[in-house]
Amino acid sequence: MDNRRVYLDHAATTPVAKEVLEAMMPYFSEKYGNASSLHAFGREAKDALENSREKIAKKLNAAPEELLFTSGGTESNNLALKGIAQNKGKGHIITCKIEHSAILAPCRLLEKQGFTVTYLGVDKYGTVDPSDVEKAVRDDTILVSIGHANNEIGTVQDLEAIGKITKERGVLFHTDACQSFTKEGINVKKQNLDLVSINSHKIYGPKGVGALFIRDGVKISSQLQGGEHEKNLRAGTENVSGIAGFAKAAEIAGEKENARVLELRKRLIKEILFGVEEVKLNGHPEKRLCNNSNFSFNGIEGESILLRLDMLGVACSTASACSSHSLMPSHVLLATGMKPEECHGSLRMTLGRDNTKEDIDYAISAVKEEVANLRRISPFWRK
Amino acid sequence: MDNRRVYLDHAATTPVAKEVLEAMMPYFSEKYGNASSLHAFGREAKDALENSREKIAKKLNAAPEELLFTSGGTESNNLALKGIAQNKGKGHIITCKIEHSAILAPCRLLEKQGFTVTYLGVDKYGTVDPSDVEKAVRDDTILVSIGHANNEIGTVQDLEAIGKITKERGVLFHTDACQSFTKEGINVKKQNLDLVSINSHKIYGPKGVGALFIRDGVKISSQLQGGEHEKNLRAGTENVSGIAGFAKAAEIAGEKENARVLELRKRLIKEILFGVEEVKLNGHPEKRLCNNSNFSFNGIEGESILLRLDMLGVACSTASACSSHSLMPSHVLLATGMKPEECHGSLRMTLGRDNTKEDIDYAISAVKEEVANLRRISPFWRK
């Protein structure tokens, strides 16, 4: 094997694209003004901010005024959930069991504060049944928050069907679209979305930048107090270079690259499923993000396979790393009905812009080799 | 006059220094991993994060574990104030009237939530009398938050004297050091600080990055829920490039540059006070940030002088711009005892790394010229 480095963890974060970095560069040391300043330096910054807002809003079919910049997906989710909850004062929230921790953790906090939260289950593919949402809506329901695409298994939800229900029932609808933005169509009008969380570092933009779409007229309580930035909803000097990069990243993302990645991903899944014994594909066979693959290998543990692949230059992720972060099996895999003992050998490989066919073929052989190596020392493997 | 552009608004934000940008570059498109990832890309990011933490903590005489990264000064202040308040549940907070809005706005929110807040007054120079802090401490006081240096008038407070009092009285002590970090000595041990807010974009680092020092053992409630980043106190994928830049910025800041800027600033103040009629220096004659100057010109309004200087390429700031942001005169100038009508002609000029003696001389003539021009059309000026 050669000395390749193959990054297959694009769901965790992405490199900053060349075009994106170029779009950011002027805002570090030349047009460095504070967007609140009245002078020319400030106006340059303000212009960059508003142009960026326009570009990103367009991608969601939203108005620029409906987009607010944050420090990332976590902040966007926190603002959406707590901002709506605090504004309403009390009530019931519907979410689902496979949400990202940046949804689940705020929900648990809101429960402690007296809100009630329903965590909907999913089927074995990780799909939320829209009729479950319908059944769960109560008179005091204030918000439905269902993530567009899952970060671990890539399953994509039917936002349009859920949006129909929330509209009918007069309930606000939020989606965490951090994984799906630019990969799956998001159209706030068609999908009847009231709030959408997105971030930059999953789409070849810089880390530390996110946004929240808030439909015009939807009232939300600010979570960061200070100056009157972002329509008084998010205080703090705007990260102009980061935001300009985020906008560029949104702009350059496109169907063509998604289709290319999808082909590579299909190849990867096919080769692993046919080339390795006792392996299972987690997530939905079709309704999944174009770049996501997630496998469970019997008889081995996630961190081990991850680290052995890492030694071969292949970077992936596991939801099952035994560390302080997760002594527990992945809540996502558990929710799809897997037993804890089946969850430990999961491996997520998420593809991206820089991956070539050669990279994927290299990764496939690496996986085959290391699964075999680990099974050789595993008590569960006696063939 | 030539076509110079002279940026004199370094208190609002600074350009990213060349060395800082260089330190950031590897973390955009090469070492772009998520610091939570186990693979080599992730470990590179984690290393950058922890090295940065160490460098910045050292500047405060703190341990790296005591430093937590945020999205900026506003978030650091919000986390400090609300985090302590929520952890204690109830009680009394002492702050002062000239704090930045990122302190005052969270305090007002806490008042609504049942906390009581004392806003200490200042003398005509903007100085907080430590004995006022002493007198204000009550049995239920949980926190004293006094900013190290004021963003408008640059007045520096005696943290050591206040820290003695809070230590004696067993009350937590927070300071917003966004303006003073790297300009005035901060030593959490000597000054007995329990919490310190700092940010990057005021010290030639990128925007959108800040930090909060939390003394080991001080309990604080997280304000952003999600993953277990930053010791479970601040969820969200870490902005590695930004943090690396922040650390570099802290590292390259130094006494020599502060002394250089101080000399230029002295020249600026001297020339304006002697060369312009009916002008007053706001803030303290000596205990002020090395780069801050703030004047009030009789008979003219802040935005006007700012925009006319801007036309000459000189970028400054006024606390008195008549816009949605501030139909009101500056709360800082009012607190120093100025009448509203005296507050409108304020002009802040804050110096920095790129300013030369020639820049300052250019700015001095520009100010003289434009003050004269505006007074010529001002009804208050009849000479």
Add this chain to the structure above:
Amino acid sequence: MYSKDVMEHFMHPRNVGEMPDADGVGEVGNPVCGDIMWIYIKVKDDRIEDIKFKTLGCAAAIATSSKVTELAKGRTLDEALDLSNKEIVESLGGLPPVKIHCSLLAVDGLKEAIHDFLAKNKRPIPDKLEKEHQKIKAEKCETGSHDHNDQ
């Protein structure tokens, strides 16, 4: 933030000055709010023959002051009273919404000068103008607690 025309009038205001022998003087604004305008008119045959102003205020206040004097000069008093704030703002290529407030100063000043001229000459004052005069005199500075984006 400001249009080219606003900046042009702000940087090069027309009709700046005082007029010791003015036929009518308007003094509007309030030092507490930070804007004050003094406006002087010379009237001949009910027409504004000459006009001068001095303004302390923001760029919008100065530019609209200048524009008002430019537009009013040569008009009859009635025509001058017809000058609306909207017209001024539009003729300057617009103003940011938050600045509309500052532009009222100039039209008010002109009205006050005409009111002063009519009063001094013991001429009947139209009801509408008298009402506006009372309103202007009663105006206080808007205050409120804002967190400006202090930096």
Add this chain to the structure above:
Amino acid sequence: MYSKDVMEHFMHPRNVGEMPDADGVGEVGNPVCGDIMWIYIKVKDDRIEDIKFKTLGCAAAIATSSKVTELAKGRTLDEALDLSNKEIVESLGGLPPVKIHCSLLAVDGLKEAIHDFLAKNKRPIPDKLEKEHQKIKAEKCETGSHDHNDQ
């Protein structure tokens, strides 16, 4: 995150395998927790003559398993029972604090194998070992609700 020695043992574990004619077998761990170790010993004159293991688990579990077999081989049973987790971890150049938990598996496995050997041969089992045996058998998988840094 892992020391060079840990990675070395993880990538190239010593004494991997099964032993159909083992004198003692230890089976520890729990599929629910995601770590399982099987350890086999061949005993001659109360000395561990040969030792083999198989481990399903994280890198720390595999590396400490390997290290335990390396250190135990050739020791008397008493000496082997003296092997502490601390010793294993130190001899590997340390482990991240959160991984100490995973390293317990290996020492437990060795104890279980010795216990099994003693029991099979109807030999007296030291009190301390019996207590540890009971504790190991009773162990459940640690669970709790954590927000891992899912990405």
